[in-house]
Amino acid sequence: MKQNRIRHFLRGAGMGLALLASAATPLAVTAADADDDKDINDGRKTTRGDLYYNGFSDVIFARETIDGTELEYALDGDEPEKQETLDPSYLLIGTYDMDRDHAVDLVACRFLGEEHARIIEVGYAKSGKMDQWHVIGSLGNPDDVDWDIRCGNLSGKWNRNSILWHAPSLGALGYWPDGKGVDSWVTIPGKFDAKWRILGLGVFTESARSLRNAQKPRDSVLFLYGTDTVGYVTPDDGKFTVLGKLEADWEIAVIGDFSRSGLDDLILFNTRTRQVGKWEKGRAENWKSLGFLKAGAAIEGAGDYDGDGRMDLLARQADGSMGYFKNADLKQFVPFGYKMDPSWTVIP
Numbered sequence: 588m589k590q591n592r593i594r595h596f597l598r599g600a601g602m603g604l605a606l607l608a609s610a611a612t613p614l615a616v617t618a619a620d621a622d623d624d625k626d627i628n629d630g631r632k633t634t635r636g637d638l639y640y641n642g643f644s645d646v647i648f649a650r651e652t653i654d655g656t657e658l659e660y661a662l663d664g665d666e667p668e669k670q671e672t673l674d675p676s677y678l679l680i681g682t683y684d685m686d687r688d689h690a691v692d693l694v695a696c697r698f699l700g701e702e703h704a705r706i707i708e709v710g711y712a713k714s715g716k717m718d719q720w721h722v723i724g725s726l727g728n729p730d731d732v733d734w735d736i737r738c739g740n741l742s743g744k745w746n747r748n749s750i751l752w753h754a755p756s757l758g759a760l761g762y763w764p765d766g767k768g769v770d771s772w773v774t775i776p777g778k779f780d781a782k783w784r785i786l787g788l789g790v791f792t793e794s795a796r797s798l799r800n801a802q803k804p805r806d807s808v809l810f811l812y813g814t815d816t817v818g819y820v821t822p823d824d825g826k827f828t829v830l831g832k833l834e835a836d837w838e839i840a841v842i843g844d845f846s847r848s849g850l851d852d853l854i855l856f857n858t859r860t861r862q863v864g865k866w867e868k869g870r871a872e873n874w875k876s877l878g879f880l881k882a883g884a885a886i887e888g889a890g891d892y893d894g895d896g897r898m899d900l901l902a903r904q905a906d907g908s909m910g911y912f913k914n915a916d917l918k919q920f921v922p923f924g925y926k927m928d929p930s931w932t933v934i935p
């Protein structure tokens with residue numbers, strides 16, 4: 588598994604409301620709007636990583652320095668442009684649309700209070716603009732529990748993203764649904780201890796269908812259990828379904844619906860042989876080889892970089908050249924025309 592270098596386990600405390608009750612200064616900030624609970628499909632589709640909603644994925648680069656996190660945005664395949672540097676209290680989570688305008692926002696958390704770990708504030712920068720920071724909620728955190736915080740559509744409502752919290756030391760897994768804060772905490776039943784590591788969120792079940800029979804983008808939590816078992820946990824019942832086992836040197840590189848089945852596929856990478864493969868619809872039984880990466884090349888993410896409605900694989904060549912494999916076809920590399928040093932991480 589390629590680790591996002593910007594991401595690390597969070598230092599924090601306690602779980603959900605029980606945790607909040609024990610916090611010295613409980614905080615709950617929620618920006619609720621009038622139609623908060625409505626489940627509306629407006630027919631528009633959010634493109635992954637698309638900061639300004641034009642149907643072309645953008646690439647967000649970040650790197651950590653002593654002063655904080657440097658950010659650069661490469662819009663629609665153009666050269667990256669420097670953004671303001673975030674102070675070290677920020678930890679980036681990823682790009683998700685939190686205010687339902689179909690333009691993704693940069694979701695992050697901040698460590699506030701004494702020793703910068705006592706309160707975790709989760710919020711988003713609208714369309715990646717740091718001067719438009721919106722607080723989703725804050726979690727009092729007196730006991731320094733490590734939290735892994737993620738984002739995805741866990742409630743199954745159209746175009747609503749939730750904040751997922753996982754504390755292996757407590758075995759706790761739960762989420763703040765639909766852009767709401769700590770008061771709305773939903774526990775996912777089960778004990779998810781240190782054997783459980785989140786790989787990401789994705790759509791792996793076909794059960795969620797709307798009245799119009801269109802697939803709703805409800806995510807499950809993709810986990811690596813133990814050293815080699817990949818499977819997903821459904822948010823309602825905490826049920827774990829095994830998708831497959833990773834053989835030696837294989838890692839999950841990317842989650843995305845490349846085959847346009849409505850279910851997410853898993854793109855796998857072999858760190859020794861450099862082979863790239865796919866578990867179609869996430870299932871190991873649907874294994875397919877996609878080919879081999881050149882030495883020094885790496886898969887960096889996924890999006891629709893040419894705006895044709897199909898997912899492409901973002902890649903970096905050995906010389907730092909950024910580009911994408913059209914439709915995840917390793918024979919069709921399309922360069923963006925700029926290079927990025929590997930010290931720059933791509934934010935999903």
Ligand SMILES: [Ca+2]
Nearest residue numbers: 637643644645
């Ligand atoms: Ca764009």
Ligand SMILES: [Ca+2]
Nearest residue numbers: 684686688690
């Ligand atoms: Ca947005």
Ligand SMILES: [Ca+2]
Nearest residue numbers: 891893895897
């Ligand atoms: Ca495409």
